Amino acid sequence: MEWKVEFLGAPANKPLWSAYQKDLRGAPSQESRAKNRMTRVASVDFDSSTDAVAAPSRRRAVVAVASGASKWLVPALVVALWQGASRFGLISDTLLPAPTSVLAAGWRLARSGELAANIEISFLRAIAGLVVGGGIGLALGLANGLSKLSEDLTDSTLQMIRNVPHLALIPLVIVWFGIDEGAKLFLVALGVFFPLYINTLHGVRSVDPQLIEMARSYEMSNRALFWRVILPGALPSIFVGFRYALGVMWLTLIVAETIAAQSGIGYMAMQAREFMMTDVVVLSILIYALLGKFADVITRFLERVCLPWRPAYQK
Amino acid sequence: MMTRFAGSALPAEALAGFEGAPRGEASPGAAVTARGLVKRYGDKIVLNALDLHAPAGQFLAVVGRSGCGKSTLLRLLAGLDEADGGRIFFGDREVNDARRLARVMFQEARLLPWASVLANVEVGLGRERGSAPGRGRAVETLESVGLADRASDWPSALSGGQRQRVALARALVSQPRLLALDEPLGALDALTRIEMQQLLESAWRRELFTAILVTHDVAEAVALADRIVLLEDGGVALDVAINLPRPRRRGAAEFGALVDRILGRLLRSA
Numbered sequence: 001m002e003w004k005v006e007f008l009g010a011p012a013n014k015p016l017w018s019a020y021q022k023d024l025r026g027a028p029s030q031e032s033r034a035k036n037r038m039t040r041v042a043s044v045d046f047d048s049s050t051d052a053v054a055a056p057s058r059r060r061a062v063v064a065v066a067s068g069a070s071k072w073l074v075p076a077l078v079v080a081l082w083q084g085a086s087r088f089g090l091i092s093d094t095l096l097p098a099p100t101s102v103l104a105a106g107w108r109l110a111r112s113g114e115l116a117a118n119i120e121i122s123f124l125r126a127i128a129g130l131v132v133g134g135g136i137g138l139a140l141g142l143a144n145g146l147s148k149l150s151e152d153l154t155d156s157t158l159q160m161i162r163n164v165p166h167l168a169l170i171p172l173v174i175v176w177f178g179i180d181e182g183a184k185l186f187l188v189a190l191g192v193f194f195p196l197y198i199n200t201l202h203g204v205r206s207v208d209p210q211l212i213e214m215a216r217s218y219e220m221s222n223r224a225l226f227w228r229v230i231l232p233g234a235l236p237s238i239f240v241g242f243r244y245a246l247g248v249m250w251l252t253l254i255v256a257e258t259i260a261a262q263s264g265i266g267y268m269a270m271q272a273r274e275f276m277m278t279d280v281v282v283l284s285i286l287i288y289a290l291l292g293k294f295a296d297v298i299t300r301f302l303e304r305v306c307l308p309w310r311p312a313y314q315k
Numbered sequence: 316m317m318t319r320f321a322g323s324a325l326p327a328e329a330l331a332g333f334e335g336a337p338r339g340e341a342s343p344g345a346a347v348t349a350r351g352l353v354k355r356y357g358d359k360i361v362l363n364a365l366d367l368h369a370p371a372g373q374f375l376a377v378v379g380r381s382g383c384g385k386s387t388l389l390r391l392l393a394g395l396d397e398a399d400g401g402r403i404f405f406g407d408r409e410v411n412d413a414r415r416l417a418r419v420m421f422q423e424a425r426l427l428p429w430a431s432v433l434a435n436v437e438v439g440l441g442r443e444r445g446s447a448p449g450r451g452r453a454v455e456t457l458e459s460v461g462l463a464d465r466a467s468d469w470p471s472a473l474s475g476g477q478r479q480r481v482a483l484a485r486a487l488v489s490q491p492r493l494l495a496l497d498e499p500l501g502a503l504d505a506l507t508r509i510e511m512q513q514l515l516e517s518a519w520r521r522e523l524f525t526a527i528l529v530t531h532d533v534a535e536a537v538a539l540a541d542r543i544v545l546l547e548d549g550g551v552a553l554d555v556a557i558n559l560p561r562p563r564r565r566g567a568a569e570f571g572a573l574v575d576r577i578l579g580r581l582l583r584s585a
Contacts, residue, residue, distance in 0.1 A: 214425040217395060218438055218489065219415065228438075232429040309429040309469045 097279040102286065105279035114268070119287065122257065122264040125181070126249050126291075129188025134245055137193040138238070141200025145234070146226070158197065166190045167255055179260040184253065191252035192245035199241025203234030236310065239303050246295045250288060344372035344525035345405045345416055345492035347392060353400030354387050361387045363549030364401065369542075371406075374519055374526045376540035378533055380581065383546045385529045386497055392527060393417040393495040405492070418491035420499040424478035426470040432481055433457060433466040439489035456488040457481075460514060476507035480514065487518055494519075496528040500535065512538055516561070533577050537570060538563050543577060553580055 079099050085091045086098030093101065109115035140158070144151040166187060177183035207230050215229045257266025265284050272280030304313050347369045354362040361384040369375045377385045390396040392403060394410075394417060402409055405416050418439070426435045436453045443449035457463050460480040470478055479499055486494055496515070500508045516539055519526050530536050536543050537557060545553035555577065559569055 210421070210423060210425050211427060213395065214419075214421070215438070217393065217417075217419050218485075219441055220438075228430070229427065232427070235429075307429075309471065311471050314469070314472075 094276065094278060097282060101279045102282045105277070106283050109268075109280070109283070118263060118265050118268045119291075122253060122266070123291070125184045125257075125264065126188065126253050129185050129253070130192050130245065130249050132185065133189030133192040134196045134242070136189070137196030137241075137245075138200050141197045141238075141241075142204060142231075142234075145201050145204025146230070155201075158194075162194050162198075167252065170256070170259060174260050179262060183260055184256045187256045188249055188252045191248040195244035195248060196238070196241040199237050199244070200234060203237025203241075204230060206237065207233035235306060239299070239307070243296075243299050246299065247292070250292050250295070254288060343490070343492060344523055346371040347493055347525060347527070348404040349388075349392065349401060350404070351401040352388070352391060352398050352403070354384070354391060354396070355399050360549055362391070362398075362401075365546075365550055367544065367551060369525055369527060372523050372525055374528070374539055374541045376528045376530060376536035376543045377546060378530060378536050378543060378577065378581065379546035379552075381531070384549055385546050388546065389419075389495050389497050389527060389529045392493070393419045395419065416491070417493040417495050418486040418489055419495045419497060420479070420482055420486055422498045422501050424470070424475075424482040426478055426481055426485075428470055430470075431467050432462060432470060432473070435470060435481055436484045436488055439485040439487070441489060453484075453488050456484045459487070459518070460484045474507075476503050476511060479503065479511060483511075483514065483518065487522060490522070491524050493525045493527065496526065496530075498530055501531070508535070513562075515539065520561075533574050533581070534565065537573050537577070538565065545577065545580060553577070 082091075082096075083099045086093065086096070086101075097105075106115065140150075140154060144155055169190070170187070173183045173186055177186060211229055211233065212225065215225050220228070253264075254266050257264040258270050261267040265287055269281050269284035272278070272284070307313055347367075349365060349367045352362050352365040352367075353360070365384075365388065367388075377388060379385045387396070391398050394415075404410065410416070426432075427438065430438070433453060436457050437444050437449065439456075440446075440449045440453060443452075454463065454466065457466055460483055462477060462480055462484070465473065465477065470481065473481065482499070500511050503511060512535060515526075526539075528536065528539060533543075537559075540557055543553075543555045543557060544551050545555075547553075555573070557573065559567070559573070563570060
């Protein structure tokens with residue numbers, strides 16, 4: 001309590017962070033007055049035994065690690081602040097449990113096998129919806145980009161459906177499918193359909209007409225024209241749609257699992273809420289964040305493999 | 316392709332009026348004839364019953380002011396656009412689709428950004444692509460434009476002049492009977508331009524195709540062409556044979572006199 005007063009009443013020129021660090025170490029250290037803020041932060045995160053006067057080579061190594069891991073700096077800082085605030089009673093444990101409690105809950109659920117089972121079912125639902133909805137979106141996007149007839153037949157209908165938020169269909173979907181797997185599959189598929197459809201269509205349309213004319217003047221067959229000019233030309237735009245679809249995929253799945261499911265991460269979170277097990281709720285949210293990050297890493301990798309010719313992916 | 320056309324006798328008239336340096340008699344180049352060619356864009360008549368004959372193997376340059384229809388003419392001859400009237404002959408056969416015989420070099424290189432330099436050259440192989448002899452020819456052609464060491468690079472890593480050299484290799488590897496050049500050097504700097512002109516000339520002398528070059532640069536036309544045609548009001552306004560010996564020296568008095576004469580005529584038509 002005494003600390004809290006000092007913390008809140010810290011003078012303006014004394015950064016919040018150094019007050020925190022002072023307390024962690026029990027006594028004010030010379031380190032907290034170091035001029036380079038970056039090095040200072042990094043040294044706490046990655047090197048717990050920092051001396052006030054580090055050897056130059058050692059300092060350089062720390063800076064190198066810091067720049068390499070700079071993406072993790074902010075998340076790590078947030079977690080550290082969160083842990084500190086929980087430990088000193090700034091945040092009630094029932095409202096937001098400490099990271100360590102969340103980890104403990106994760107360990108508990110992992111040991112019982114519940115966690116893996118729920119992640120697996122959520123993951124499978126996401127992939128199934130992505131394959132079905134994304135596949136149809138990609139196919140229709142290509143068809144409507146290539147064929148005027150196909151576009152005339154379907155595009156205006158699709159544009160109308162697009163303006164309906166797909167989550168608004170949940171009541172109807174529950175009536176249709178109950179809380180079966182079909183409901184989740186339908187919602188996720190519908191959600192990922194539009195980003196892929198629209199971006200694929202846009203990609204096919206915006207292929208450089210000069211390249212198409214060139215290919216035609218070299219007597220490329222329609223088949224070759226598609227595989228060697230149109231599809232590679234549309235691919236960057238298709239990837240934009242894919243990234244966007246992944247975001248919609250998780251969003252839809254979370255909503256669907258919280259409202260209408262008997263398994264999965266969303267269901268696990270809702271069950272935990274009933275029993276006020278906030279640590280499990282927070283754990284579920286973190287898992288969604290990690291799965292989202294994982295999907296992003298996969299997409300980046302795929303882009304690097306499929307679009308090596310883009311200057312952005314060249315060394 | 317060479318052997319396919321070796322047997323076809325050239326019409327006698329194809330060689331008439333041939334005024335360039337002596338060339339091989341069995342040229343694989345096609346004589347190109349346009350009769351009464353008409354092209355309209357809306358109300359504007361761009362080509363008005365134009366007649367033009369380029370004998371097999373000739374290097375013909377087409378000059379004229381912007382908007383005189385020189386690019387339109389080239390696009391019709393190469394089969395990229397359709398004429399509103401008139402007929403086009405290759406040799407003595409009328410063609411509806413000139414794409415089979417003509418290759419075009421555009422002002423932009425138009426390389427596929429997602430294909431390596433060599434794969435871009437292989438686009439010119441058509442159905443032969445993927446065969447071992449085809450690949451060998453593509454490598455050879457790339458070598459002939461001096462870019463063998465860049466075969467596996469992406470086009471984005473090349474300079475503007477290098478990209479046009481790849482485009483030239485792509486056109487050459489398809490062994491065209493007519494090479495249509497739509498200001499392919501227009502966007503290059505002066506030095507690269509002269510290098511490319513020499514490259515084009517040597518390729519033409521080696522491969523014996525018929526070349527039609529559209530350019531706004533009269534000196535370029537005089538440096539390369541056997542004959543220069545000036546387009547005006549949708550028709551041929553001037554038709555000059557260039558009898559200078561090759562390789563041509565830009566500093567020579569006759570060279571300058573010819574450039575002056577054609578430029579003077581161009582300026583007068585303003």
